Amino acid sequence: MRKSTDTLDDEVNKSKALETKLTESKINRNYWKISFLLLIGIILGFSLFIGIRVSEPQKVNLPKVNETTTTEPTFQIQLNKTQVNDIISYYLNDFLKDSGIKYQFYLEKNALLNGTFKVLGHDMQFYLYFDPFVMENGDIQLKATSLSIGSLPLPITQVMKYVASDYEIPKWVDVQPSSKTIILHLSQFELQNGMKLAADKMNIVDDDIRFNIFLPLDKQNREKGE
Structure with a gap:
């Protein structure tokens, strides 16, 4: 059990x-x-x-990037008269390469336009002097002050009328004989790479010339705008 x-x-x-x-x-x-x-x-x-x-x-x-050319300069360049004259000479030689009329524009103690016009079948050389002024929008105004043309007594307005009518000049250059001025509309001038420039200072006496440089529209925005 x-x-x-x-x-x-x-x-x-x-x-x-x-x-x-x-x-x-x-x-x-x-x-x-x-x-x-x-x-x-x-x-x-x-x-x-x-x-x-x-x-x-x-x-x-x-950072916000504008789709148009910047309103503020990207950078500034400072040049002397020799450098400016070299740039102007290069541009005019290229612009006038297919033209029968040649002229020069360069800086000395003043801004100087040098060219020729015909008198009785003969080429007569003239030197037209200007005082340059920077305008508020960065364009440059050239005010004619004197004319050198040998012993021939011609008024400044007459020579400037001849230049305006017979000279091949860039579209952004406005010759105004009545006011004895030439306006360089830099705001209408564009460098080959699309950059634009505006004058900031034109002190020929002290050899101090300054330009503000502005970036161009980018390629995509250019294509959209076309």
């Missing part, structure tokens, strides 16, 4: 041990299941966060 009781107790203990083992196994399975689901949730959440941040536009305070 004792043996039978011991056997029953052993069976009960085994059953309890098995139940305990099954319970622990179930708990372990639930633990790994929860851990796996939690890991998946973290991965999905992190992926979603990265996706939103990547597609979200960055709020960066970039």
Whole structure:
């Protein structure tokens, strides 16, 4: 009878041990299941966060760039009379290469226009002197002050009328005989690379000549504007 009781107790203990083992196994399975689901949730959440941040536009305070030529000069250049004369000579030689009339414009103590006109079939050389002034918009005004033409007494206005009618001059140069002035509309003149310039200072006496340089429109904006 004792043996039978011991056997029953052993069976009960085994059953309890098995139940305990099954319970622990179930708990372990639930633990790994929860851990796996939690890991998946973290991965999905992190992926979603990265996706939103990547597609979200960055709020960066970039400098504003004008789509037109800048209103403020990009930089300034300082030249002397020799440098200016070299530039003018190069430009006029290129501009007048197919023209039958040649003339020169250069700086000495004043601005000087040198050319010729015909009198009774003969070429007569003249020297027309100007005082240069910088205008508010960066253009240059040349005010005629004197005329040298040998012993022939001709008024300044007469020579300037001849220049305006018979000389081939750039479109941005405006000859005004009645007021004895020539306006250099630098605002209408464009360098080959698209840059523009404006006069800032014209001190011929102290050999101090300064121009402000402006960046051009970029290529894309140029194509849109055409």
